[in-house]
Amino acid sequence: MCKCIWGMDTKEEFDAKWDEIVTSNGLKDHPWLSLIHALRENWVPSYVKHVFSVGMSSSQRAESCHAFFKQYINRKNTLMEFIVRFERALGSQRRKELMADHVDTNEKPPLPFRTPMQHQMARIYTWEILEMFEREDFRSLLCLFELVEQDETQCMYKVSEWVNPGVTRMKELVHDKDADKAYCSCKEFEFWGFELLENSFDDIRGKLTRLLSSRARVEEEPNGEVGTSSSQVRMKDPHRVKAKGCARRVKGQKEKAAEGHKRRCSKRRKTDHDRRSCPKLVSGSSSSDAEVGAAVDENLQPSQSTQDREPTMTESFLQEFDFLYGSGV
Template structure:
């Protein structure tokens, strides 16, 4: 199972070996996932159209929005549709799918193109229309998914891991190689953490809000926000209606020789703005259509409610508990984390090489035991030296810290 971290990177949340792809197997896997992951059920899960997995998700994650991969569906149009119909009407299908912001608009455009193409009774198209709430953006944007609408991140991840594993690997070889690949992936995340901790992103626009977000967001997510901010300068705000409860604006934007209009609603009592494009709900970043409203009202700094913690540099800070309620502690020093990742990667490579022969295993085992003794000895000496510098008592009889020779239990034992 894959996810997205605060840098926008694809990360492995969990993996499991299944002997068969049945509903029962998937339910077991999801239940184990819930035990390992704090924070409750995920908001969204994206999969292909596997029937057994769909049933398992409804059982294990009843409150999770199950979204079907839009790439898997749209890639089938060329196969499912008659050749001439696909060639002539595919672009119109694309516009209906991607260029509509609300459900009614999608339904109208879909029915228009289906009628024009003479495909009103096409069984596959009819079945996809019946499933539209699970894959069409206009129906699914209100569910947070970190901007993902397909499982292409999974496809890319498969390509990454194929560099390390093959069908010829034994189970033990597979696990070692897979862990090695994971360590490489984690190292990229640690490097990104290190960059965000010690480097400040450069702002293209000299605005207080831009500088504020550069300080809060990770570099990758700040770039996404800044792109929205830049594009917002080409959006024009126009009052549509106003009453005692809310104000409605039309926000027009000229793009690719076509004018697109979004609807922004500002609710007075809650002091909250929302947009028909649903970018904030879907991606977690304020959209270019709401930003002109902020400029109109001379709001220089982004209100906290529009800044998601999951995109912040501090996203990983906070208390995390295990199944028993115990705090899970981790090192927060980026420098130490990178050192640990680098050494883990080296150790994984050495273990893999050693497993090629019995002699290699014996040599590595002996070397590690010898190294462990040296490290422990060095740790004790270091503690003694620090204690002596601080004036802490050090016993010459037993070598321990906290008492001297006269108070040593070993020396004074009759």
């Protein structure tokens, strides 16, 4: 079905191929296929090729946009996520455009045949357009032209294009001598806009001549050479650097945050000392030590009441015994 829609050049070829596919699959009375076949003049390429579309289909622009943004956006994203991802997608697209511009400006494309025409087109076209031109140039080598009819106003040619081994596609080409225009049965000239280009061919030729002359002037400049070495090199002044002494070590964010935090005393909540050197704790411990020492001295020294009291009878008897017989007995 896809080959039937996109591979047929004329209306007759499409209708014949459509009937063959529908009949072979038993879908002759299918309601949906019958409906879209009735609307074939609005969407089948072989029916709308006479309209200038620059080679694009009716839904190609929307489908390409959807395929591109589907890589970044989905239906589950919030509004903030959508804005961020949309900006990221645009940034990626702009970066690809800048890279393509850089390649077109500073690099030379590879030429498969190296003909004078390809060398000329390589100086004018971008890489993408040059690849399209090379494909068309290669397809022209697979075509055979045969003059069928000629009169005073026009010439008719039969063009046979080799597609695959054993498969040849036939086309009819008419050249109008009075208008100096060409018309093909495949309607490719109208579809791609070649007929509109013929109306302003003189203007394009003048622009092409000016473009080639400007490119030649750029290539003649010393620094405008592409793919060759130049004898003159422009150098900017170097950046000034500090070569004397040792530079300071670059500190991390955690280290900077740790330096900003100062330790405080857990008792008085001040930053000029810590708990070990806190004046309040030091003075409190000294006074408590003095009180404890005084209490110990008081316990060791005999009290005043003990010194002033009179000895008992037992004490008097022991003192008298020591006096008579000695303390060693």
